[in-house]
Amino acid sequence: MSVISKANIEFWFFQYHEGLLSESEKAQLMNYLYEHPEYNEDFVLWANTKLIDDVAEDTTQLEKSILRQRGFSWPSITWKQFIGFSSALLILIGAVLLWPKDSSEQGLAKALKNAKIKTVEPILVSSNSTKENALRHVWKNLSAAQIEEHTNFNELEGSSLENHSPSASTPESGTTLDTKMNVSNDNSVDENPVASKPSAEDATVPSSLTFSNQQVSKKSDAKAGSLKNQKQKKMKYPKVKQKTKLDLRPTDEFLKDNPDL
Amino acid sequence: MxxxxxxxxxxxxxxxxxxxxxxxxxxxxxxxxxxxxxxxxxxxxxxxxxxxxxxxxxxxxxxxxxxxxxxxxxxFVSEEFLSDFQTQAIDNPDLKSIIQESLLLLSEAQKSILMLRDYEGFQYKEIADILEISEESVKVQLFRARQKIKNHLKDLKFVL
The missing domain is CATH 1.10.1740 (Rna Polymerase Sigma Factor; Chain: A)
Structure with a gap:
């Protein structure tokens, strides 16, 4: 440290108040002030150059604002809220994962195309059954999904069923349900009491109907073949009149046999 | 963290x-x-x-x-603002307020160094790191800042 002089006395004052002087240097400065009392006032003024903490403003609100801004209010979240939020999130994820990716007709056609196809014996309908019974058998063999999404009633006219004679009793001439496709589908259950019942793993999903009527058989065969075609994009099912109107008017022969009427 | x-x-x-x-x-x-x-x-x-x-x-x-x-x-501190400040300081010769408002006389660097030193108690090395200047520069700037305040106090004392 240099010798104290008029040129550097203020730097000595500065260092004294900053605590940068050693004990010997402090003693040296005190001796200088004792010998030069005109610097005492400056020495005191230098002591007052330190800033005084004047900010007494409450920054609690600012702290809360900062914490809110960053979303660190975790302790304020109750366990119930946390569990509820987590449950909702899990349900949402589950719904997304389990949602069918392709529920359209194209998706079902693709699934049928890739499914294992088996041929089973024709389903026989007893000769006493009516047209309604025949349709009921067919209906039972359809899976719920097929009924809802893929049944097309626009093709098979009711008149084709009306041409069928209910008196036919042989398998060749009787009403048959030809289930040519057997798709592995756990959701479908074959409840046909006549045909050989497949195992649960091989529940029958009929894709076509074959009646004694030649026209209907052709259409059914065409449909079975079309399912094998990969380019087929829309499954078509025969249209059936839901309400068959029976002609109850007496025939001319009946009137001749019963003149009383 | x-x-x-x-x-x-x-x-x-x-x-x-x-x-x-x-x-x-x-x-x-x-x-x-x-x-x-x-x-x-x-x-x-x-x-x-x-x-x-x-x-x-x-x-x-x-x-x-x-x-x-x-x-x-x-x-920036305008001359008009400074003259207002000086008038206010004379009207209210409280040492605390004078020192606080004397910060207006300092440059931004001097003011920052002074506040970091007096308010927060940072060492020269820490101040140098914060302001990205040398430790020696911190010391020199701090000396000049205090010198300005001391001179300001001395001038006000003569006025009063």
Missing amino acids: NASEYNQYVKAYTSCLYRFVLKMVRDKDEAKDLVQESFVRLWEKGKGLQPEQIKSWLFTTGYRLSLAHIEKSKK
Whole structure:
């Protein structure tokens, strides 16, 4: 440290108040002030150059604002809220994962195309059954999904069923349900009491109907073949009149046999 | 640094950082915004900092943001403002208020060094790191700042 002089006395004052002087240097400065009392006032003024903490403003609100801004209010979240939020999130994820990716007709056609196809014996309908019974058998063999999404009633006219004679009793001439496709589908259950019942793993999903009527058989065969075609994009099912109107008017022969009427 | 530690830093350093920034920008709302921004940056970029580095890091960020804000808003002290301040200081010769308002006489660097030294008790080395200047420069700037304040006090004493 240099010798104290008029040129550097203020730097000595500065260092004294900053605590940068050693004990010997402090003693040296005190001796200088004792010998030069005109610097005492400056020495005191230098002591007052330190800033005084004047900010007494409450920054609690600012702290809360900062914490809110960053979303660190975790302790304020109750366990119930946390569990509820987590449950909702899990349900949402589950719904997304389990949602069918392709529920359209194209998706079902693709699934049928890739499914294992088996041929089973024709389903026989007893000769006493009516047209309604025949349709009921067919209906039972359809899976719920097929009924809802893929049944097309626009093709098979009711008149084709009306041409069928209910008196036919042989398998060749009787009403048959030809289930040519057997798709592995756990959701479908074959409840046909006549045909050989497949195992649960091989529940029958009929894709076509074959009646004694030649026209209907052709259409059914065409449909079975079309399912094998990969380019087929829309499954078509025969249209059936839901309400068959029976002609109850007496025939001319009946009137001749019963003149009383 | 996890959320709990961050919360502790917010509670520990918000007040002093706000005081520092407020002296720089002289606007409470702006100061609060800058303090918030400093803590946001601490969370985003201060993951690898050691606990003993947090305070100086915050003040460094606050100082840079304050300088940028001053530069942007062009809040320079006008001569008119200084004359008003001097009149006010004479009317109210309270040593505390005089010293506080004498900060207006200092440059931004001198004011920052003075506040970091007197308010926060930073060492020269820490101040040098915060302001990104040499330790010797901190010492020289601090000497000049105190000298200005001492001279201002001396002038006011003669006036009174």
